[in-house]
Amino acid sequence: MSLIIIGSVAFDAIETPFGKTDKIVGGAATYASLAASYFCKNVKIVGVVGEDFHQNDIDTLNQHGIDTTGLQIKAGEKSFFWSGKYHNDMNSRDTLVTELNVLADFDPILPESYQDCEYLMLGNLAPQTQQTVIKRLKNRPKLIVLDTMNFWMDVALNDLLETLKLVDVLTINDEEARQLSGEYSLVKAAKKILTLGPKYLIIKKGEHGALLFHEDQVFSTPALPLAEVFDPTGAGDTFAGGFIGYLAKVGTINFNNMKNAIVFGSALASFCVEKFGTERIINLTEEEIAARVKEFVKLSSFNIA
Amino acid sequence: MSLIIIGSVAFDAIETPFGKTDKIVGGAATYASLAASYFCKNVKIVGVVGEDFHQNDIDTLNQHGIDTTGLQIKAGEKSFFWSGKYHNDMNSRDTLVTELNVLADFDPILPESYQDCEYLMLGNLAPQTQQTVIKRLKNRPKLIVLDTMNFWMDVALNDLLETLKLVDVLTINDEEARQLSGEYSLVKAAKKILTLGPKYLIIKKGEHGALLFHEDQVFSTPALPLAEVFDPTGAGDTFAGGFIGYLAKVGTINFNNMKNAIVFGSALASFCVEKFGTERIINLTEEEIAARVKEFVKLSSFNIA
Numbered sequence: 255m256s257l258i259i260i261g262s263v264a265f266d267a268i269e270t271p272f273g274k275t276d277k278i279v280g281g282a283a284t285y286a287s288l289a290a291s292y293f294c295k296n297v298k299i300v301g302v303v304g305e306d307f308h309q310n311d312i313d314t315l316n317q318h319g320i321d322t323t324g325l326q327i328k329a330g331e332k333s334f335f336w337s338g339k340y341h342n343d344m345n346s347r348d349t350l351v352t353e354l355n356v357l358a359d360f361d362p363i364l365p366e367s368y369q370d371c372e373y374l375m376l377g378n379l380a381p382q383t384q385q386t387v388i389k390r391l392k393n394r395p396k397l398i399v400l401d402t403m404n405f406w407m408d409v410a411l412n413d414l415l416e417t418l419k420l421v422d423v424l425t426i427n428d429e430e431a432r433q434l435s436g437e438y439s440l441v442k443a444a445k446k447i448l449t450l451g452p453k454y455l456i457i458k459k460g461e462h463g464a465l466l467f468h469e470d471q472v473f474s475t476p477a478l479p480l481a482e483v484f485d486p487t488g489a490g491d492t493f494a495g496g497f498i499g500y501l502a503k504v505g506t507i508n509f510n511n512m513k514n515a516i517v518f519g520s521a522l523a524s525f526c527v528e529k530f531g532t533e534r535i536i537n538l539t540e541e542e543i544a545a546r547v548k549e550f551v552k553l554s555s556f557n558i559a
Numbered sequence: 560m561s562l563i564i565i566g567s568v569a570f571d572a573i574e575t576p577f578g579k580t581d582k583i584v585g586g587a588a589t590y591a592s593l594a595a596s597y598f599c600k601n602v603k604i605v606g607v608v609g610e611d612f613h614q615n616d617i618d619t620l621n622q623h624g625i626d627t628t629g630l631q632i633k634a635g636e637k638s639f640f641w642s643g644k645y646h647n648d649m650n651s652r653d654t655l656v657t658e659l660n661v662l663a664d665f666d667p668i669l670p671e672s673y674q675d676c677e678y679l680m681l682g683n684l685a686p687q688t689q690q691t692v693i694k695r696l697k698n699r700p701k702l703i704v705l706d707t708m709n710f711w712m713d714v715a716l717n718d719l720l721e722t723l724k725l726v727d728v729l730t731i732n733d734e735e736a737r738q739l740s741g742e743y744s745l746v747k748a749a750k751k752i753l754t755l756g757p758k759y760l761i762i763k764k765g766e767h768g769a770l771l772f773h774e775d776q777v778f779s780t781p782a783l784p785l786a787e788v789f790d791p792t793g794a795g796d797t798f799a800g801g802f803i804g805y806l807a808k809v810g811t812i813n814f815n816n817m818k819n820a821i822v823f824g825s826a827l828a829s830f831c832v833e834k835f836g837t838e839r840i841i842n843l844t845e846e847e848i849a850a851r852v853k854e855f856v857k858l859s860s861f862n863i864a
Contacts, residue, residue: 343743438648441786462767465784474781474858479770481746513861547863553779554859556818558852 255502256370258395259287259495260300260362260387261377263307263325264334267351268530270485271342278531279311281334282377282401285491288535289522290375290499291318292543297499298368300324300387302356304332314536323365331356344483345460364390373502375494376400376421381413388420397507399423399498400452401490404430419451422507425494427458440465441472454512456497458490466509466516473513476554478524478546485530489523492535496522521546560807561675563700564592564800565605565667565692566682568612568630569639572656573835575790576647583836584616586639587682587706590796593840594827595680595804596623597848602804603673605629605692607661609637619841628670636661649788650765669695678807680799681705681726686718693725702812704728704803705757706795709735724756727812730799732763745770746777759817761802763795771814771821778818781859783829783851790835794828797840801827826851 266280283301290297298321305327315322337351360383374395376384384400400421406414407430418424424447428440434450435443444455444467457465461483463476497519504511521543528534566588573580588606595602603626610632620627642656665688679700681689689705705726711719712735723729729752733745739755740748745762749772752760762770766788768781802824809816826848833839 439786439788441784445786459767462764463779463781472784472858473861474768474784475861476768476779476781479746479777479779481744481750483744510862514863517861517863551863553777556778556780556822557815558819558822558856 255294255372255505256296256298256368257290257294257373257375257498257502258298258300258324258364258368258371258387259283259290259375259377259498260384261286261375261379261491262334262357263299263301263303264336265306266487266531267335267337268485268487269339270344271340272484273530275530277335279308280336280488280531282379282488282491284315284532285488285526285535286375286377286495286498287315287320288318288532289492289495289519289526290502291320292522292538292540293496293499293518294373294502295319297321298324298371300362300364300368302326302328302360304356305329307333318536321367324363324368326363328356338487340486344486362387362390369393372396373498374398375498377491377494378403381406381410381417385413385417385420388417397422397498397501399425399494401425401494402430404433407433415450421452423454423456424452425456425458425490425497427460427490431455431457456516458493460486460489464493464516464520466512468509468512471509473509473516475513475516475520475550477520478549478553480524480527483527486527487531489526492526493519493523495519517547517550518543521550560599560677560810561601561603561673562595562599562678562680562803562807563603563605563629563669563673563676563692564588564595564680564682565689566591566680566684566796567639567662568604568606568608569641570611571792571836572640572642573790573792574644575649576645577789578835580835582640584613585641585793585836587684587793587796589620589837590793590831590840591680591682591800591803592620592625593623593837594797594800594824594831595807596625597827597843597845598801598804598823599678599807600624602626603629603676605667605669605673607631607633607665609661610634612638623841626672629668629673631668633661643792645791649791667692667695674698677701678803679703680803682796682799683708686711686715686722690718690722690725693722702727702803702806704730704799706730706799707735709738712738720755726757728759728761729757730761730763730795730802732765732795736760736762761821763798765791765794769798769821769825771817773814773817776814778814778821780818780821780825780855782825783854783858785829785832788832791832792836794831797831798824798828800824822852822855823848826855
């Protein structure tokens with residue numbers, strides 16, 4: 255099953271109470287494709303970087319079996335750069351720098367070899383760009399997952415609403431679900447959002463886990479309580495990548511598989527925050543992932559006679 | 560199995576975005592004993608009210624099989640009164656009025672018929688008063704659960720720490736766990752708190768559910784996502800009452816039964832918020848409770864092969 259992941263491939267400079275980094279590799283597509291690569295052996299990236307991007311970071315993606323044919327390298331231009339500082343609670347952060355650079359006029363190009371794609375992850379980008387990818391695929395993928403953020407609700411709501419009509423799964427956080435729906439109750443918010451196009455809605459609640467809504471069904475999964483959250487950057491993208499990667503692996507879309515996909519995505523995200531940037535998720539073993547998933551089972555299972 | 564519940568028995572006047580009440584019956588012991596009465600047929604209250612308290616509210620407790628021999632009625636005095644107004648998000652509220660009245664010099668009296676108690680719920684009160692109850696019992700109960708709040712951490716921390724040494728289970732919310740431990744991470748907070756006396760720690764997270772910590776084990780349960788939270792007053796006490804009531808019913812204290820007790824407590828709390836005050840939890844049927852518990856099972860179960 256092939257899986258296309260589109261999104262930013264970027265440099266981040268991160269400051270947390272535990273330390274700070276220079277420019278390190280980041281971006282939604284980077285985190286998501288690395289996470290997905292643990293489940294799906296046919297992950298293809300669509301993105302754009304500048305000539306400042308390091309070949310060894312591309313090599314790392316390739317070593318995970320990720321196809322980077324669709325990653326444009328723009329000569330004479332610079333990669334997207336984000337810099338942020340997390341507060342002591344690690345739940346909130348200040349953006350210090352956002353330099354769009356190559357992302358400013360990103361035109362996603364899909365190589366011919368990408369046309370057989372069955373799973374499509376649209377990482378957080380301008381809704382218009384996300385829509386362009388869908389339209390450039392000759393056949394509609396079996397499953398399209400879209401991630402977005404409040405920024406696009408503020409500045410490109412109509413584009414976002416048009417794009418939502420074309421997708422199967424939307425992943426947003428609780429505040430974004432409230433903003434998009436105008437409802438405070440997440441149950442009411444989900445009901446409204448499920449009339450906008452997506453058949454499945456995933457509400458990410460960070461340290462409080464995630465909710466999955468589909469028709470009249472709801473599933474709730476906790477986040478793993480962690481002694482230390484070292485760097486939350488990329489956790490949401492890692493979650494999304496693990497989620498769609500797992501679904502691409504099992505190959506059947508139904509509520510039960512979606513639930514499991516959320517658990518696998520949450521497990522991957524719980525690794526991501528243990529170190530800076532992608533450091534922890536580039537070297538996972540199958541055994542580590544299986545053990546982490548077992549922790550989720552233990553954490554949330556009970557047996558009422 | 561007999562269960563003593565000590566706590567406030569009071570009048571509340573509540574304002575929410577959905578409406579407002581006159582003085583209605585409230586108080587931690589009221590909510591907790593009503594919730595517990597659905598599981599345990601031998602619930603005994605310890606508390607104090609003024610002569611303004613209504614006999615029919617005492618009758619309601621008795622009709623649920625709750626023994627009110629330990630409920631003192633002070634002639635010429637007034638009952639504890641609290642008035643609050645919830646904000647639109649229902650997660651925060653302003654206290655408008657707090658009149659301690661009879662609670663100001665509450666001396667908990669334990670009737671001789673209460674001395675066989677095996678389960679003890681110490682509802683939120685001055686730690687010194689909670690400690691007095693433990694000391695006035697000739698035999699230590701099999702299980703002592705203590706609820707408290709940030710106020711006592713501010714004004715009576717030493718008393719609280721002394722009292723914590725005597726109990727088995729502590730229930731507090733996430734902010735209180737952070738305040739008590741000085742740790743932001745709830746995992747680290749729990750580790751510290753479990754050295755203070757309690758063998759079990761329950762962290763209540765409202766709409767995000769609850770966490771149970773014991774030795775190296777953790778259990779996480781979600782709250783039921785609700786379309787409408789009508790009035791959150793008493794939800795925490797209802798949770799605690801359902802929790803200890805269920806344990807008193809099953810009679811064996813272990814981690815598995817604690818997990819189930821948390822699910823039953825959460826189910827009771829999810830009813831509590833559906834109407835003003837105690838209105839919803841005075842008329843529950845066994846079938847309603849069983850159906851609600853099933854919803855929790857459905858909400859949080861997944862099956863990874």
